[in-house]
Amino acid sequence: MTVMQTTVTAIQEAEDTATRTNICSAPPPRHPRPDGQDRYTISEVVAFTGLTAHTLRWYERIGLMDHIDRSHTGQRRYSNRDLDWLDLVGKLRLTGMPVADMVRYAQLVREGDSTYAERHELLEATRRDVLARIAELHDTLAVLDRKIGFYAEAGRPREAERTR
Numbered sequence: 407m408t409v410m411q412t413t414v415t416a417i418q419e420a421e422d423t424a425t426r427t428n429i430c431s432a433p434p435p436r437h438p439r440p441d442g443q444d445r446y447t448i449s450e451v452v453a454f455t456g457l458t459a460h461t462l463r464w465y466e467r468i469g470l471m472d473h474i475d476r477s478h479t480g481q482r483r484y485s486n487r488d489l490d491w492l493d494l495v496g497k498l499r500l501t502g503m504p505v506a507d508m509v510r511y512a513q514l515v516r517e518g519d520s521t522y523a524e525r526h527e528l529l530e531a532t533r534r535d536v537l538a539r540i541a542e543l544h545d546t547l548a549v550l551d552r553k554i555g556f557y558a559e560a561g562r563p564r565e566a567e568r569t570r
Contacts, residue, residue: 437486444486445475451484455492462492469509470495472516502539503532 437444438454448459462482465471471491475483498508511528514521 437489439486441486444484444489445477446484446489448482448484451489451492454489455496457492465492465495468505470505470512472512498532501532501536503535507532 438446438450446454448462451457451462452459462471466474466482471488474488475485477483495508498511503511507528511525514525514528
């Protein structure tokens with residue numbers, strides 16, 4: 407099988423897998439606290455998400471996070487909705503989506519329902535990029551498998567000679 411055939415096959419497999427497993431249809435992750443009692447400090451969000459406080463502040467500063475509520479003393483208070491948003495942002499980061507595109511997506515979300523078409527296209531473009539990267543990884547894996555097979559076969563005669 408040529409590299410081109412492997413790439414086409416890998417893209418088709420990735421699309422089939424993506425179609426079969428719709429993670430958006432899965433139930434949302436359980437929140438640490440119920441709605442209405444969901445006021446988290448920045449240190450709690452750091453513990454829940456694995457992000458740093460610096461990253462959370464930066465997300466807010468660049469417009470990736472909507473305005474975060476503050477306590478009467480000025481401390482940030484995150485909600486379950488903010489945790490859900492951070493989960494989505496984490497998924498977008500894993501896709502390799504550029505930060506500028508993530509910020510654009512956040513702006514479109516804040517603008518409302520009239521931006522569905524633009525959001526759809528942005529996510530479709532990201533999906534195409536992810537499928538292309540998956541295909542590249544499948545090609546890379548095929549090369550590794552061939553090399554591993556070669557070295558496994560190359561080492562066998564020597565082992566047979568040692569046992570004589």
